[in-house]
Amino acid sequence: MSDAPDSTAAHAHGNQFSLLGQRRFAPFFWTQFLGAGNDNLFKFAFTVLITYQLQLSWLPPAQAGLAIGALFILPFVLLSATSGQLADKLEKAGLMRRIKELEIAIMALAAWGFWTTNVPVLLACVFLMGLHSTLFGPVKFAYMPQHLDEREITGGNGMVEMGTFVAILLGNVAGGLLIATPEVGRHHVAIAALGLAVLGRLTAQMIPHSPSTDPGLKINWNPITETWRNLVLAREQLAVFRSLLGISWMWFFGAVFLANFPAFAKEVLHGNEQVASLLLVVFSVGIGTGSLLCEMLSRRHVEIGLVPLGAIGMSVFALDLSAASQGLPAVAQALTLSEFLGQHAHWRVLIDLCLLALFAGLYSVPMYALIQMRSQPSHRARIIAANNILNALFMIASSLICGVLLGAGLSLPQLFGLLGLANAVVALYIFLVVPEYLLRFFAFCLSRLIYRFKLKGDEHIPLKGAAVLVCNHVSFIDAVLVMAASPRPIRFLMDHRIFRMPVLGWLFRLAKCIPIAPQKEHPAIYEAAFKEAQAVLADGELLGIFPEGGITRDGQLQPFKGGIMKILEAQPVPVVPLALQNLWGSFFSRVEQGQAMVRPFRRGVFSRVGLVAGPAMAPDQVTPEALQARVSQLLAR
Missing domain, CATH: 3.40.1130.10 (Glycerol-3-phosphate (1)-acyltransferase)
Structure with a gap:
């Protein structure tokens, strides 16, 4: 792999995929890819273990997914501010190596938990893996602007976004397949999770030196006051702060679909577990495709004019998905994957879902790039930490609001349609308070x-x-x-x-x-x-x-x-x-x-x-x- 100077890289290489052949990007990419994959392999295998293989009176299957999700996201709310300070103060390559060593220790404990079927230990590991991701998030997004120039930052973000969703998909699939292996499934999950953590540490060893942007920063270990300070810091630049809100809304929007795929597949589409997995695959492919398209459509610049285009597509296809999934005929038993694909009405649903995700990729990648380019380097990681805090809060709000609406009798197709309308209102508000988005869209x-x-x-x-x-x-x-x-x-x-x-x-x-x-x-x-x-x-x-x-x-x-x-x-x-x-x-x-x-x-x-x-x-x-x-x-x- 080459390690071309940042200033010439945009002209020396053809597109974003060429970054995978360069030391300044490839080890970092594979490190974050393996971490995201391991998170989801572990979480999904654990969820399946509780749902299908164990009978726990204190943790019924209906509550297992909610409990695991809440434990994983809790560190983002509590400790993102601290992790942002560490990423600004410390050399980033060394910090990423220490974080991957923490992942090895967590997965070693989780391996023991799977081997002995110790559910409390595994629940603790869910929280610790959330802590691992909380620590890695700010340093990940602060690393890229140090090694990629303005012409590469959109493509780099697109690659990371695509890689993350592919890793999520592969992690879920692998976790489900491994834990389902009769008698020894838990052992296979334990070995795979620990192996991925070790592999992630090996790739992190090759990440090049990334100097501190604020070595004199004094760490404030109080997460409450530092969280408030980070949010105030983010508000100093209006375009950056509104972009943080825009990304958090995208996570609110996406979380509704991701959390409801199993219920949507079973209750609305009348499909089996394979159909639910297909929805996740289609959604991941759409996000990945949209993320990769950003570089081509933006001509290798940070093109925030794509954001209104993405918002329009998200609303249009959310509304059409709502219309396409209403009134589907009921069946006597759950449809298999081949039976589901054999009905033309279901293809409209899949196309809507894929295009909705594709436009979500067009929406989010330029916003991430804008935040990275316009934040002050000395506190860029703390701005990313503020973003993670807002993301977590929006996702929690998404779960609560959707739970209330569904409990009030709203169907899933109606919920998707309401979300499409809400997206249009939120997007219009963001674009009016930060008119640069609309101007760039017009241009x-x-x-x-x-x-x-x-x-x-x-x-x-x-x-x-x-x-x-x-x-x-x-x-x-x-x-x-x-x-x-x-x-x-x-x-x-x-x-x-x-x-x-x-x-x-x-x-x-x-x-x-x-x-x-x-x-x-x-x-x-x-x-x-x-x-x-x-x-x-x-x-x-x-x-x-x-x-x-x-x-x-x-x-x-x-x-x-x-x-x-x-x-x-x-x-x-x-x-x-x-x-x-x-x-x-x-x-x-x-x-x-x-x-x-x-x-x-x-x-x-x-x-x-x-x-x-x-x-x-x-x-x-x-x-x-x-x-x-x-x-x-x-x-x-």
Whole structure:
């Protein structure tokens, strides 16, 4: 395996699967894969043992799954804050090795518990494995941004998400098969669980050094006060905190389906245990596929425009699943897998479930990537810990709320339909309070569904720090296309008159674009615009300007005005030249007697347009003439 430098990896390798051939990712991937698989092998085998093989008066089968699930998730609520501090303070590769050694000790105890059929010991091991996962979660997500750059973080998260659900699936299947072996099933589970823990420790040995991001951090061992402190820390960045809530809602949403697959298969689909397993397989395949698609659809950037797309798909297919599963005919005995697949009505259910899960993958992976990229490195693991706390609370709430609704007489199909409607409401709320999601979704649709958008030189758009992006002005949607090219938000200076347009005006206000007017016409607007632009750069953000002063009326590059110099005098930052190509003549440009948006589909659909970014210019090299010459050169490429 190679260990390519982070800065060149995005260009040196073709896609996310190539990460599996690199030391900076592969040992980490297999370590987390084996841990997730072992969690589920152990839990599912233990659940089957209690449900089918033991008769315990103090733990009836109907309560076994609930008790095991509650014990496993309890450490996430109690100790996530502490684990986040440890991941920020300590070197991460060494911490992961210590956590895997803890897993070996826990599985050794669990092996003895299976061998002797000691249920209290196994229940204690469920809690301890929850502790193992609580410790591993923050260090897992804090590790990736240290070794993957912005172009790889979405693909890396997609691989981890896919691997986790595949591991869950394989762990459940293996646990069920091993424990079902007559007489010696418990022994087989004990050996397998201990073996997977040892194998996970061996792969962890190859994880490369990952230095501490806050070695001077003083650990607060009080989980209550530290949990509150982590949540307050997460709230400091609104986009990050809303993303935490969005991911937690996804776990609320997914937990309803995962927890009810056995009952759904038996009571609604009239199938046997194999049908319940099939639902888990289909759901896992959907999540994995959606997670892997994120890199391709995002063009190797953190593309949060996929999140609204994912939310729409989750609601649509949850509602259709509700409709498809109502009114299915009852049968005399439970359907076998082949009998179930032989009925056409059931295929609609499976397709709905698969697509629902696929869109959940599109929804969650970009949110995880955004949190990793925008959290401060010094407390990134504590932000992830806050996420785990919220996830656990949302999953507990999911169980309680669903229990109440089902107890009140709601059927499972009705519950799924209600969840689809609730998802639409929650998603709309998140997107309105963090409009960047909607803006990126609009830019995503425009650059992929209306135009065939080709991007060159996007590595010149800075991933951090203040900069001015300077572009030619061809149409009314130039800002949207530039926005689609940047993984970071951009604040644009724009002609104040465009804000009067019905749809685009609302969109640009949502994007917090800065209205500007000629100094002679509106001196107050002019001065306020430059003051706001300087504040944007002072905050380390990106500022976008169109120095021609207006949209071209003949398709030719117009002389650049001197406003850029006024900006650089107050905030001397790098200036990145951009050139929009082949947009003249489209619906949004002024080609019909100086009017735009007159004749739809003038150039058909999926017409080619492009954006070329050039190397940044130092502020002391910038003049309006020099910038115009640079943009003109880029247009000719």
